[in-house]
Amino acid sequence: MTSMIERSAKMVASKDVEIIVKNPETGPEAIESFMDENVSTINVIKEVIRPTLGKVDAVVIACFDDPGMYALREILDIPVLGIGESSVLMSLVLGWKFSILAVSEKAIPLMENMLYRYGLEKRLASIESMKLSVVDVDKMSEEEVLKPLIKAGEQARMKGAEVLILGCAGLAGYDEKLSKKINLPVIDPVKAGVKLAESILQMGLTISRAGLFSKLVHSEW
Amino acid sequence: MTSMIERSAKMVASKDVEIIVKNPETGPEAIESFMDENVSTINVIKEVIRPTLGKVDAVVIACFDDPGMYALREILDIPVLGIGESSVLMSLVLGWKFSILAVSEKAIPLMENMLYRYGLEKRLASIESMKLSVVDVDKMSEEEVLKPLIKAGEQARMKGAEVLILGCAGLAGYDEKLSKKINLPVIDPVKAGVKLAESILQMGLTISRAGLFSKLVHSEW
Amino acid sequence: MTSMIERSAKMVASKDVEIIVKNPETGPEAIESFMDENVSTINVIKEVIRPTLGKVDAVVIACFDDPGMYALREILDIPVLGIGESSVLMSLVLGWKFSILAVSEKAIPLMENMLYRYGLEKRLASIESMKLSVVDVDKMSEEEVLKPLIKAGEQARMKGAEVLILGCAGLAGYDEKLSKKINLPVIDPVKAGVKLAESILQMGLTISRAGLFSKLVHSEW
Amino acid sequence: MTSMIERSAKMVASKDVEIIVKNPETGPEAIESFMDENVSTINVIKEVIRPTLGKVDAVVIACFDDPGMYALREILDIPVLGIGESSVLMSLVLGWKFSILAVSEKAIPLMENMLYRYGLEKRLASIESMKLSVVDVDKMSEEEVLKPLIKAGEQARMKGAEVLILGCAGLAGYDEKLSKKINLPVIDPVKAGVKLAESILQMGLTISRAGLFSKLVHSEW
């Protein structure tokens, strides 16, 4: 999965931007639950964030559930983007209603819960599931992945989706193929995260230290 | 803080219910950020959940931010209550609008974010802050705590609050004193969590395995 | 119907709690409309509330529409619970989305209207109807009731329900049977009302006299 | 109060429309609570609705809380308008945000609860209170009423109100005076109810018998 993420990221990155894609050595095979999000956040901080501290200008969390996004925004002094949030925001300038194409059935309520949390559910057409696990997707051929993905996309379209979002980093790279089949714009969330990170940096912006991400943190990390 | 939590819990527990109050040895001094929530959840699982597995009938997370509540619901087969969620639900049968009296200013957006996530913001009058840290509160005398608490309560009342919620486990036990001063019902969140846990148990109910808390968990714990 | 309500209530009541189940002599055969709610409220006050005044510690209105709940909260100095509101609140700690299984088709908009009023519609998956009248249900055998109830539950599950709520006091006692068939937690609203009433009492709480339930009442009763 | 209501109603009624203003003999002095709403609804049905059945073409409930509006819509075959609902709807074509000027402080949550129920809270600027009882207003001179009314209107304006609604039938007739003082459109709710009733009639429309107001009523009346 990491190589697909890397390819998507580099495909859209500006020339003068260096992309470093890192996966923690330890941790769950995939992130599909709140438990996985918790464990991964700790691992990512130890194995990815700490070693690169001061060496990178922004962090893009390449998992659609945006695990640890809020925590990292608290402790880091550089922009932290989640690919879930980023892709939803980008979808809003391309059409009225968006749908997320998720891998597992569990992801349907999980992503709806996430959208409620972000206050971004009002433009949601639907969340569709491929009825698989992320672990499966990683082992399947392109064709095997495309079939249920197209089906999910068609269901979304019937429910009013005007823009589709690939709801998993493991689906990075399927945007163009799906778009051709379905004839709707399809957002690769990794690309959305990278471009939004670049934009924030080039605008000279940083995370607000007032309110939600203020630095009242008691934990060592 | 743990002793006050224990006292509140035991004060309302039914006679045939045994209350075990446990705090992990390691971890942050207080939980006031997403980072703290993440770290604490891991510690609580290791030091509190694992050793008591199979020996308790329900779990009440005695921190108002409900850290790890969703993760624990995924991995445990017993009811898991958060005192934040529990107290908001209980407030709704006592009046139209509730306010949460929080300790820190950071807690204001943090709790609003939590209410959005729960879809429970529609009856919120306000979140008021004592402009302190939980660490301070733990060291202050009763009188020193009551003063900013009453001030926060009065602000809430002016904004339409009909019921007040103590927005921190560290405020457990202040419900009656504040209620007398302010003349509004005041909810001790620890008590709310304990009573709701008992209720769920006596009704023979368990966490739904469909949807948000289904057991698609890849992490070991 | 009254006997089933009594059985459910007593099944979950704490040992030291005495349950008194009372139905007014006069009034409509069932409560399925706003008109019925109005008439019943007056009858309940005359025939049930007045005679027991000072002799009970809390009131649970055992009709899912919560008829007269707001009016009783204004005039009584003890907690007043409605089984509709209580069961919705309890469902929220067991899963993300709940569905209500109602008896009549009219109940669908009626309960949605009620949820809007309570500000509690955001976690609703659906309201399903058995397409019957409460009067029918009272005369049908257990098996005859279960069949449309299971069908309604299956429709709810397909629409994302993680927790089911029996949307009528006349369905009290069907929780376990339905839960086994559908494999989702099912809430008996009478049980929810009783446990929430006990909880409020044991926490020493009362209805707020500020705001919505303040005692500006001109009517004699 | 009845005479002021009559004057307002007749002032806007079309020439070919006869206005009959009726107050039940029995019942509370004023309607300021849910309890009052319940009692009044029964009295209105007995003393006003039944005697005029078949003799009127529409009913306008001249109390801002719209007591019994839903029940009357169930049992009658003619349009039933509430002056609260009617005036909110009319305000929406005159500006972006409206405020309601209520008599008592209790009316603030009561009317907000009503707007939630109607799904009409999104354009609300504020509900302001004159901090009086309806009973007082009925005994006060025009000047005595205008003073707190203007103050409430000024507060509303500061909170973004573009249109003001008189939140009590007892304020009928104060619309022009207040409008001149505050320089905002002011809606007399009695006038709004009468005009909307006429409009519905002239369009040949009736209450829908599907859904919320379907005739599943068990009560005799």
Added chain:
Amino acid sequence: MTSMIERSAKMVASKDVEIIVKNPETGPEAIESFMDENVSTINVIKEVIRPTLGKVDAVVIACFDDPGMYALREILDIPVLGIGESSVLMSLVLGWKFSILAVSEKAIPLMENMLYRYGLEKRLASIESMKLSVVDVDKMSEEEVLKPLIKAGEQARMKGAEVLILGCAGLAGYDEKLSKKINLPVIDPVKAGVKLAESILQMGLTISRAGLFSKLVHSEW
């Protein structure tokens, strides 16, 4: 189309009200897009508003998308009604949920967007499309129009609609026929606009000059 609009308007107008129906000579054949709305607004101002300035007491924009409604409210000193907004408001006193029957598929998101803008989406059951263009409808026979209209109405009813709104001025006059077939109240938007305009006038009300429609306009017209 103009003749049908005229017939509907005159059918409900009060005797002492003169209806003038005017269509600009130039402009798009139909208004089904934001682009069409923009162009038409300019044409309407030039060819309809300017020549009648000072000669009419109110303006009703007889296109369901309410093109130019906000702009006209800024520049005119008389009430300006849109038939889309007017019919939605009127539907709310006849049932709980309304559906709009639109001509084109594009109208579905367009009208939902409009309802979001008005803050009036909470009572929407659905927007159904006849899958035609307004240009087609204008050329079709009554029977040809009725068939897809009835089908759309039936779909709406299945989704909980209690009141139907004809979502196009080109459907003016079909209200009674559809109502008879579907057995639900059907609102002709032209009639709704006319009656609401009359009501506002007879109540002596005008557009608020505070806030959204204040006269900070730099354009000449």
Added chain:
Amino acid sequence: MTSMIERSAKMVASKDVEIIVKNPETGPEAIESFMDENVSTINVIKEVIRPTLGKVDAVVIACFDDPGMYALREILDIPVLGIGESSVLMSLVLGWKFSILAVSEKAIPLMENMLYRYGLEKRLASIESMKLSVVDVDKMSEEEVLKPLIKAGEQARMKGAEVLILGCAGLAGYDEKLSKKINLPVIDPVKAGVKLAESILQMGLTISRAGLFSKLVHSEW
């Protein structure tokens, strides 16, 4: 104003991106009303869009009200960004609540109306006004502009704003100065629009032709 817009745009544009800033010759001095939006849209299409057709890759509408954004999305086959929408989206990754600092008081309801339309009002802290006209701002010195801007920013901060948005293209370039004074991230909307346009282009995305922006346009342009 145009020169400030140009400077902001070029400051953040990627090296390989050419920025063309064009203002129509005819039209209102400033855009502060719906009427102005309508007139400007027509002028922009004639004088800016038509002459550059096929020569640009994306359009950024440099007016905070996003005039004509929906119409241009219908007729053009390239991404069309509005700086109002763009800056709100960007603010959401930097903090929990945003405030918009507007020039005129009329802009307060106008922008709130815009946020309702976009379904993006849930994270709004407040809209603050400098109580000026855009025409004034254009003639004032930097210091004269900064004073009321800082005051508005301070009011926003007190209401919970964590990120500030400059609510007018005429304020382009004031982001850094204000940010230093207020110590919050400040978004220059022109920069946000340019970066989002670049991002959409580099991701190979286009406006969806399904739904809201489908090409059912009857007007010539």
